[in-house]
Amino acid sequence: MLTLTSPIETYAHRIPASLKLAAFVALTIALFATDRPWLLAPPVAALILSCGPAFALQTLKSLRPLVPLIVILALWHLWLRDPAGITVITRMIIGVAAANFVTMTSKLTELTRCIQSLARPLSPIIAPKTLALAIGLTIRFIPTMLLRAGQIAESWRARSAKRAGWRIFLPSTLAALDDATHTAEALRARGGLG
Structure with a gap:
């Protein structure tokens, strides 16, 4: 990522x-x-x-x-x-x-630490570490998703003379869900949030 x-x-x-x-x-x-x-x-x-x-x-x-x-x-x-x-x-x-x-x-680690300390008052509702990880992963995935959408649009242009437009929405969404699944599996394999 x-x-x-x-x-x-x-x-x-x-x-x-x-x-x-x-x-x-x-x-x-x-x-x-x-x-x-x-x-x-x-x-x-x-x-x-x-x-x-x-x-x-x-x-x-x-x-x-x-x-x-x-x-x-x-x-x-x-x-x-x-x-x-x-x-x-x-x-x-x-x-x-x-x-x-x-x-x-x-740095993402610095932002995550800052968010975790700010989220301490929310600890009865949600674990600050979980919230910080979720926000950190969201921030990290934005450029990855943009890159993936760009690759899908390039693939479309290589195969068609028409503009991709809305046609790349579904493949981009499926790619994002696939990445999210792999990340969740990797977190689970490493013991979750520890």
Whole structure:
């Protein structure tokens, strides 16, 4: 499996994940507390650009999967003639860019440890270790699933002149379920969560 951590080393990699997560939570609260979320775009963009042009380009590429959702939201709000769509889309882009910044500049083990310590108050409901593992696996599987969907789309293009579009949804879903099954079997073989 791949990880979302950026191979481009920046100063932000040395900042503890707990501080970055706290800043992300504060940003998310601010995004929904204001009716002008675009005012938060310049500081987030400046933060990303402060890590260098290569890192900024990598961050921009990581936002590419949002494009279809942005188009759907924009068309929906245009059809409704609802100007609030701009606010929704702006919040989504800023929030995802900030979340990507946190995951790209933090090691997965550090994020998992941080989530585990934050989840301690939930221990009567769910084991913090289980929750941290679930979130960690979800983060690790995102790039793997994107890579697998890309491979399936390439296979489609090699066999057909038509665009793949929705046709790769089922094979991608089955591949994700297959990966999840193999991961569950591997965890079970190693004694679960220990």
